Amino acid sequence: MLSGTSMSCPHVSGLVVLLKELHSDWSSVSIKSAIMTTSLIVPILEDNSQEEATPFSYGAGHIQPNLAADPGLVYDLMTNDYLNFLCAHGYNSSTIGSLYRGFYVCPKHFKLANFNYPSITIIN
Structure with a gap:
């Protein structure tokens, strides 16, 4: 099974392209916001441990493309x-x-x- 940033990068990159197509007026920060705020937190264990991982280990969670397409609210930074x-x-x-x-x-x-x-x- 392949996992980690090597697998998440192409998936997130593909979602970014789809979101930019749907929302051409969104900035890159708005797209990041849509992805982060609609992600699903799934409890996982730390590598080589039986302790539950923290957000510092898994980031914003599992992306949910359908929710990211219509997040309701996006944060934009200038x-x-x-x-x-x-x-x-x-x-x-x-x-x-x-x-x-x-x-x-x-x-x-x-x-x-x-x-x-x-x-x-x-x-x-």
């Missing part, structure tokens, strides 16, 4: 969202400017909990 994320992690404007190829002023108040991403952010 460049500013990623830049604000870096600001929240303590990067200053000059460091971000070197990455961004432009000048960016970090907002005075930005919380990681407001990062619009189809995942869970746990604030320490």
Whole structure:
């Protein structure tokens, strides 16, 4: 049996092409959101162990193409969202400017909990 990223990559890539055909106006981030938020979590065991795997081992879960085609809601991120994320992690404007190829002023108040991403952010 073949498994892992070697098998999931071609399946997800094919789904991305189908979703882009259905929703030509969606960004790549919206497509990723549709796939992640409609995935099915199936309990699996860690490799060489009898312990249940965590999301860090299996990602968003098993893709469900029919649900991803009509997810109801998709998250979309813009460049500013990623830049604000870096600001929240303590990067200053000059460091971000070197990455961004432009000048960016970090907002005075930005919380990681407001990062619009189809995942869970746990604030320490």
